[in-house]
Amino acid sequence: MTDTSAGSGPTETILDPGRRVHLGIWRDEALEPYARHFTWTVPELTDAQRRAIAVGEVPAGPGATFLRVADLIEPGYLPVETGLSRGGDGALCVAVWTPFPGATPAMLDWWMGWHIARTDRYKLWHPQAHAFAQPRFDFSAVSDASDRERYVGNTSWVDEYIGPILVQLAITFLEPAAVGLGSEGRIGDVATDSTTVVGEVRDSNSGTVLSHLVHHVRSTVYGCEMRSRFYFPPGVPGAIGCAMLDHCATEMAHLAGFLPQLFASVVGSGPLGPLSQTGSLGQRGSLGQTGSIGSSGA
8 A cells, every 4th residue: 555645645555456355244344333324134126126127128318328428417307217228339328216315415425435435334335235345545534635536536446246246346436527517517506406426437357448327416305316327338238237227226225215314423513522323314215215206218
């Protein structure tokens, strides 16, 4: 591990190709207060998500090809908000809509910058699939970096299961403008209205580009919603798309169930000091399970 700036900046790390990983947080690893949010049980897929997998691929429409990614930040919804789309060139798009009751887009920026620093944090997100995480640049000792500075331009090395297959990935987070999303893919008040997470996904062993991901998060009357897209190159089998839809739908619904409470307990404080770990924020609401918006089709 090499310190790039004598303690004033992030630490650059080296990925161990011989790393040994495992699912779950073992007793001797559950040392931080936030470990209470680790629960093995994850939400079931909604009826809308199951239907989308059963229907399979539909022809690509607005926002369903990487060249049309900017459609995602327009007002309203696109014809397919949860489902699989195949373009004329054979490229595959996976779309997933997730409500986040009680959360804000700023909380998602915080989560992205906070969780990549440690494997135990990454495992909170999808306890049945996430096995390892390491950032290329570790900002843990940098107190004045913004949430986005902690992950945009950084690479998160992750080992996770997509379906039954353990994959080893390198996700490099990009400025949204780099893929044609304008001024960071945000609209209005950047702190509260919307934010966009963009990533280039590679195989961490070979460096081969596997896909691109975009999570556009915008405020709603109940909190915020995430509209996710995974863009795969031509020839990727539809089975991979189904597994990716299942994975994303599960991890995002799980995160939505505890993100507000986690955010409050880690960064919040009051007249008596840090907020209690046992507050009432972040309990999963019915919106997190209905799937009433974002079904496959119009």
